[in-house]
Amino acid sequence: xxxxxxxxxxxxxxxxxxxxxxxxxxxxxxxxxxxxxxxxxxxxxxxxxxxxxxxxxxxxxxxxxxxxxxxxxxxxxxxxxxxxxxxxxxxxxxxxxxxxxxxxxxxxxxxxxxxxxxxxxxxxxxxxxxxxxxxxxxxxxxxxxxxxxxxxxxxxxxxxxxxxxxxxxxxxxxxxxxxxxxxxxxxxxxxxxxxxxxxxxxxxxxxxxxxxxxxxxxxxxxxxxxxxxxxxxxxxxxxxxxxxxxxxxxxxxxxxxxxxxxxxxxxxxxxxxxxxxxxxxxxxxxxxxxxxxxxxxxxxxxxxxxxxxxxxxxxxxxxxxxxxxxxxxxxxxxxxxxxxxxxxxxxxxxxxxxxx
Amino acid sequence: xxxxxxxxxxxxxxxxxxxxxxxxxxxxxxxxxxxxxxxxxxxxxxxxxxxxxxxxxxxxxxxxxxxxxxxxxxxxxxxxxxxxxxxxxxxxxxxxxxxxxxxxxxxxxxxxxxxxxxxxxxxxxxxxxxxxxxxxxxxxxxxxxxxxxxxxxxxxxxxxxxxxxxxxxxxxxxxxxxxxxxxxxxxxxxxxxxxxxxxxxxxxxxxxxxxxxxxxxxxxxxxxxxxxxxxxxxxxxxxxxxxxxxxxxxxxxxxxxxxxxxxxxxxxxxxxxxxxxxxxxxxxxxxxxxxx
Numbered sequence: 001x002x003x004x005x006x007x008x009x010x011x012x013x014x015x016x017x018x019x020x021x022x023x024x025x026x027x028x029x030x031x032x033x034x035x036x037x038x039x040x041x042x043x044x045x046x047x048x049x050x051x052x053x054x055x056x057x058x059x060x061x062x063x064x065x066x067x068x069x070x071x072x073x074x075x076x077x078x079x080x081x082x083x084x085x086x087x088x089x090x091x092x093x094x095x096x097x098x099x100x101x102x103x104x105x106x107x108x109x110x111x112x113x114x115x116x117x118x119x120x121x122x123x124x125x126x127x128x129x130x131x132x133x134x135x136x137x138x139x140x141x142x143x144x145x146x147x148x149x150x151x152x153x154x155x156x157x158x159x160x161x162x163x164x165x166x167x168x169x170x171x172x173x174x175x176x177x178x179x180x181x182x183x184x185x186x187x188x189x190x191x192x193x194x195x196x197x198x199x200x201x202x203x204x205x206x207x208x209x210x211x212x213x214x215x216x217x218x219x220x221x222x223x224x225x226x227x228x229x230x231x232x233x234x235x236x237x238x239x240x241x242x243x244x245x246x247x248x249x250x251x252x253x254x255x256x257x258x259x260x261x262x263x264x265x266x267x268x269x270x271x272x273x274x275x276x277x278x279x280x281x282x283x284x285x286x287x288x289x290x291x292x293x294x295x296x297x298x299x300x301x302x303x304x305x306x307x308x309x310x311x312x313x314x315x316x317x318x319x320x321x322x323x324x325x326x327x328x329x330x331x332x333x334x335x336x337x338x339x340x341x342x343x344x345x346x347x348x349x350x351x352x353x354x355x356x
Numbered sequence: 357x358x359x360x361x362x363x364x365x366x367x368x369x370x371x372x373x374x375x376x377x378x379x380x381x382x383x384x385x386x387x388x389x390x391x392x393x394x395x396x397x398x399x400x401x402x403x404x405x406x407x408x409x410x411x412x413x414x415x416x417x418x419x420x421x422x423x424x425x426x427x428x429x430x431x432x433x434x435x436x437x438x439x440x441x442x443x444x445x446x447x448x449x450x451x452x453x454x455x456x457x458x459x460x461x462x463x464x465x466x467x468x469x470x471x472x473x474x475x476x477x478x479x480x481x482x483x484x485x486x487x488x489x490x491x492x493x494x495x496x497x498x499x500x501x502x503x504x505x506x507x508x509x510x511x512x513x514x515x516x517x518x519x520x521x522x523x524x525x526x527x528x529x530x531x532x533x534x535x536x537x538x539x540x541x542x543x544x545x546x547x548x549x550x551x552x553x554x555x556x557x558x559x560x561x562x563x564x565x566x567x568x569x570x571x572x573x574x575x576x577x578x579x580x581x582x583x584x585x586x587x588x589x590x591x592x593x594x595x596x597x598x599x600x601x602x603x604x605x606x607x608x609x610x611x612x613x614x615x616x617x618x619x620x621x622x623x624x625x626x627x628x629x630x631x632x633x634x635x636x637x638x639x640x641x642x643x644x645x646x647x648x
Contacts, residue, residue: 072449078448078449078452125629125632125633128632128633129636131448132389132391132448132452133587133632133636135391135448135452136391136587136628136632137628137629137632139580139583139625140583140584140625140626140628140629140632141629143621143622144622144625144626144629147621147622151618260580264456264460267449267453267456268453268457271449271450271453275449317463317464317465317466317468318468319464320460320461320463320464320467321464321465321468322464323457323460323464324456324457324458324459324460324461324462324463325457325461326457327456327457327460328439328457328458328461331443331450331453331454331457332439332442332443332454
């Protein structure tokens, strides 16, 4: 057993290995372990079904937001089509499960790969475009995918939607909130671990180099176009993976979910959480999903209080308002997002009682 | 043949509307290079302000029109001053998401006060404005909107060509640093261009409302239609916005008439992707090549 070290009070790193290390002290490992035990051992057993449902939604959103963070936060490519990719994953899983009868554990990764391919096709404009032109191209991608999902009726059954078969894993039937909680959060933990490690390898460093200065990156021998496509591919894989799990969890899917506003929600998660930060994507998912649920709760409350239904209906518009306000206020006052607030809180504790 | 002419007239008038809506968008992009996702909501704000002034406050039409223009001017100014000025020099994603957030706020406010129903203005255009083209009748609103569109296009052309403020705006669009060092008050130019753009947007919103009725969702959807229009015309060309709007409008109505009505909403975006891949600076945009 190694000696438990405290955080140093300054930056005393001597090698690159120290710089990219995941856990600076064994306390980090310890707290992570405690967190995982609480997450898997305690949370599913003490929470109500509704709370568990919210947790599951958070988990799915977090997987998708992690993917978008690779694209926006690490590679600097802004995509307005993430919601559509999420939908492609959901439909791919549904079609694979109903038409080909593939099992759950094949469907979900396969849907991820289908979505990754789609994402790479829609990432092709990034070979010539960057910045806002690329953003507009992904906006067009969003509308085109939405159109295909609704109108390719022989495959997607249009507005009727698809009903998925029951998910089974290793002979066990996964239904209800608690089994899905385990599936979703084990996937989330794996995906987080994978993302963290992608960012420590040459691929992650190449993404960051492209974000910071694409011409300098090209000059240093990074082939930009393949790496941009790879980034689109990885990010869409995450979206598709999350979408596939979501489809199995929701049992029936229709195309109305995967609109531009879903894409905007994912970008909001990434920004409110913190661009280019892995915990940030998860914080963002918690924040936005939580905000949605709280506002829905308020809407229901006002509806049930027997106030004029007109007023209750108007509350629905306040969701839109609160969502917009959250984005605007975070951008204006804490553009680095919740991850930065978390960092400040932690560093205050680290130097306690001598924090300044 | 009549069907063709009917489609042509419809396409032209819808296209002109798109062009009018895109004009304000282009003005904002031209001077401050902000991609404004809240443009549809700016249109809607103008349309609803006019609605309030005409139906609820009962002002005469001309006065209501002028007050709407003034109100939109103030709104644009306030938006720039409060939200966009702190972001000067920040990276693109923040600016884009800020306008997305603003769009959401405006939409929420409008839905809160007016709901998602269709509202209409009282009838105020004289019926004599309609024009009979062979067997096809052009309704008065289309004539009036074409007239307004052309007048504004000419006015803005003159404004950018000759007035000092217009020349400042063009200089800032061309090179911010150079304009700054030559004594142009860049921030003032930003504020002015947002104010003017919001004014144009308010005016276009009224025209849209007269033709289609006023519905928050529909008008903000037109704000997204602006993207194919401006990319086709060139992001920084005001004349290009009008021509791009007309081309997209014609394309939409002809697809709707001859191929399939369901394709109508997706064709502009398919065109958009093609244009971006082949000629990203559009028909009349400033070619500023940076290979990546």
